[in-house]
Amino acid sequence: MVSKKMQDALNGQMNAELYSAYLYLAMAAYYEDSDLPGFANWMRVQAQEEMTHAMKFYDYLVQRGARVVLDTIEKPPFEWESPLNVSEHVLAHEKKVTGLINDLVNFALEEKDHATNNFLQYFVAEQVEEEESVGSVLQKVRLAVDSSSGLLMVDSELAQRVFNPPVAEK
Ligand SMILES: [Fe+2]
Ligand SMILES: [Fe+2]
Numbered sequence: 001m002v003s004k005k006m007q008d009a010l011n012g013q014m015n016a017e018l019y020s021a022y023l024y025l026a027m028a029a030y031y032e033d034s035d036l037p038g039f040a041n042w043m044r045v046q047a048q049e050e051m052t053h054a055m056k057f058y059d060y061l062v063q064r065g066a067r068v069v070l071d072t073i074e075k076p077p078f079e080w081e082s083p084l085n086v087s088e089h090v091l092a093h094e095k096k097v098t099g100l101i102n103d104l105v106n107f108a109l110e111e112k113d114h115a116t117n118n119f120l121q122y123f124v125a126e127q128v129e130e131e132e133s134v135g136s137v138l139q140k141v142r143l144a145v146d147s148s149s150g151l152l153m154v155d156s157e158l159a160q161r162v163f164n165p166p167v168a169e170k
Helices: 004-033 035-061 085-112 116-144 146-156
Strands: none
Touching: 004 035, 004 085, 035 085, 035 116, 035 146, 085 116, 116 146
């Protein structure tokens, strides 16, 4: 069993992951509208990954006999100034999520909840990967920002990304 406070914190993180999916889907829609289908594809895959993160929290809550509580998901932005602006927003958002995960780990340690700490370590590693991959897209966009042909090259590269569903651990 997890404590009531821990249950609330895990439900809160599930909501944050759902918001991430919602935010990235909004960014995908912005890119579709900007005729950058590769960027849109990348954001769609990113949104699918965030859904799997949310489901990991869902499944863990169920596994621990805790109650899954679905709260309101905040409305994401609708417009961005440019692809550079979106890419900067993605990195800032991932850094924010890393902070949330770190806070959760601190809380698990405070509560001496080693099982939850162990569960969260997947996300500690995941956030390192997320910041790295998002950072490298941002770097490419920065380099391409002054030429539309550069941006189209990045677009066709990002079109290649496919969603790999996580393999079941059980
Ligand atoms: Fe996530
Ligand atoms: Fe993420």
